[in-house]
Amino acid sequence: MPELPEVETIRLNLIAILKNQKLKGFSLNRSDIIKYADIQPSAFEGCILLDIKRHGKFLAFLFSGNLEILVHLRMTGKLIWLPALSSEEQESLLESRHTHAVLSFENGKLVFNDVRRFGGFELYQNSGGESAFSRKKLGPDAWTGALDGRYLFAQKKRHPGLYLKTFLLNQEIVAGLGNIYTDEIMFETGLRPDMRAGRLSLKDCERLAEATRAILEKAIEAGGTSFRDYRNAGNRRGQFQNFLRVYGRGGLACPVCGAVLEKITIGGRSSVFCPVCQKKK
DNA sequence: ACTAACCTGTAA
DNA sequence: TTACAGGTTAGT
Numbered sequence: 001m002p003e004l005p006e007v008e009t010i011r012l013n014l015i016a017i018l019k020n021q022k023l024k025g026f027s028l029n030r031s032d033i034i035k036y037a038d039i040q041p042s043a044f045e046g047c048i049l050l051d052i053k054r055h056g057k058f059l060a061f062l063f064s065g066n067l068e069i070l071v072h073l074r075m076t077g078k079l080i081w082l083p084a085l086s087s088e089e090q091e092s093l094l095e096s097r098h099t100h101a102v103l104s105f106e107n108g109k110l111v112f113n114d115v116r117r118f119g120g121f122e123l124y125q126n127s128g129g130e131s132a133f134s135r136k137k138l139g140p141d142a143w144t145g146a147l148d149g150r151y152l153f154a155q156k157k158r159h160p161g162l163y164l165k166t167f168l169l170n171q172e173i174v175a176g177l178g179n180i181y182t183d184e185i186m187f188e189t190g191l192r193p194d195m196r197a198g199r200l201s202l203k204d205c206e207r208l209a210e211a212t213r214a215i216l217e218k219a220i221e222a223g224g225t226s227f228r229d230y231r232n233a234g235n236r237r238g239q240f241q242n243f244l245r246v247y248g249r250g251g252l253a254c255p256v257c258g259a260v261l262e263k264i265t266i267g268g269r270s271s272v273f274c275p276v277c278q279k280k281k
Numbered sequence: 282a283c284t285a286a287c288c289t290g291t292a293a
Numbered sequence: 294t295t296a297c298a299g300g301t302t303a304g305t
Contacts, residue, residue: 116288
């Protein structure tokens with residue numbers, strides 16, 4: 001479900017509420033949402049949440065004692081701060097068969113709910129001040145990282161055969177982009193998703209980096225995109241779906257030239273683009 | 282470098 | 294009943 005702007009929105013919601021709070025309890029309704037563990041969940045109890053960081057679509061909850069929880073929401077994962085909800089909503093969320101974990105802090109409970117169960121937690125006991133992000137093969141963060149035209153140009157030389165769509169979705173190249181924002185970035189840049197990355201010029205790469213920056217900024221400002229499932233930590237929708245130009249609009253008119261937007265499948269993912277405004281090269 | 286698989290829910 | 298969904302990855 002969530003891409004970088006949605007995960008960043010959740011991070012901003014939660015850091016304001018949970019920084020320096022003590023974790024009192026860590027309970028699981030299903031143990032299979034723990035994808036990896038150096039230690040037991042109970043080892044986190046009594047620890048202080050020092051910070052919440054994000055790299056790409058991963059969230060890292062950093063606790064005292066060098067303990068860390070990595071969270072990935074995949075398609076339908078949600079992190080919901082229970083006190084933000086009405087008492088009826090709180091009750092139904094706690095009883096939901098898709099609520100898999102509850103983190104109880106001194107000021108309230110944080111719930112992990114995931115219909116499809118692709119998402120989950122990884123529990124780390126770090127040594128030497130290393131963050132668990134370093135264990136993942138992730139490129140620079142698309143928002144806070146060193147992403148520019150020169151970097152993309154160097155990367156496209158390493159992966160010349162990838163379709164541009166697949167290239168932008170690859171988290172080892174750039175971390176944080178998903179199906180919505182890649183389509184939006186390619187539309188903004190005037191490049192087709194089915195061109196090969198090897199054909200990108202340095203100028204194209206500079207435009208891609210620029211468009212990425214601009215679109216992510218607006219999307220974060222709008223609190224992310226709620227096309228269907230996404231909700232922030234307060235269980236509320238984002239607003240960026242009102243500003244999407246091509247994603248989810250296959251068969252409708254291009255907002256710039258009026259041509260019919262095409263929808264194709266690349267690497268198993270749907271892509272929508274304008275056959276007039278976007279060029280293959 | 283592509284596909285099938287992991288899951289469940291919703292819409293066609 | 295079938296196709297499809299803001300993601301990733303093991304296997305081919």
